[in-house]
Amino acid sequence: MDPDTMRGDGGDVYWRRRMSVLVAVLVVVAVVAWACSSGGSGPERASSAQTSPSATPVVDPLLAGLRTLAMGTASPSPTPTPTPTATSAALPRHPGEPCATGDLVLSLQGGKEEIYSAGARPTFMVTLVNTGPVMCTTDVGPRAMEVRITSGEDRIWSTADCVSGVGSEIKKLQRGVPYVRALEWDRHRSSTDCRATPATALPGTYVATVHMGDLRSPKGVFHLR
Structure with a gap:
């Protein structure tokens, strides 16, 4: 290319085009880099988001046993039939x-x-x-x-x-x-x-x-x- 073509108005257009291409390349590189970085963490986040609802929290066996015992204690049980002695002792006595x-x-x-x-x-x-x-x-x-x-x-x-x-x-x-x-x-x-x-x-x-x-x-x- 003739060096004279880069002089004057033609030269300004040429450098502006070169700068636009360079900026476009930098933008593409930045986008690719961001996609790679976010893509690496994305699956992990997705995996974490997918596994966290289904993951069962670690439960202390002692707490689990106490909870089971409490549930068993709180469950209704058959009411024992009171004996005559217990019934008479519970009822108020009347003179005579x-x-x-x-x-x-x-x-x-x-x-x-x-x-x-x-x-x-x-x-x-x-x-x-x-x-x-x-x-x-x-x-x-x-x-x-x-x-x-x-x-x-x-x-x-x-x-x-x-x-x-x-x-x-x-x-x-x-x-x-x-x-x-x-x-x-x-x-x-x-x-x-x-x-x-x-x-x-x-x-x-x-x-x-x-x-x-x-x-x-x-x-x-x-x-x-």
């Missing part, structure tokens, strides 16, 4: 109702390691106390509250033998106020057939107890001469 066995304390005084000379009659004192929240009623008749004397396996005497009349006696027991009954044994045997002439108990060791349903008093041991 029959006494609950668990509210009664039965004891026997007298006869403990005592020695009765010939002709002396053993005496006993029976005590019944209501420890419940309110006043209650119970049968203290000779059949319901039986005082029994034994010697070994031999049943010697009982207040339940040969009872005349109804044989029941309903008493109101105030909370903490003892019911007391004193009785005396005439040293004769008793029997359910109510013999006219009961035999006299022989000298020896005897045991007195009070029976009242499921209640038993402590034993009272005494001796007859």
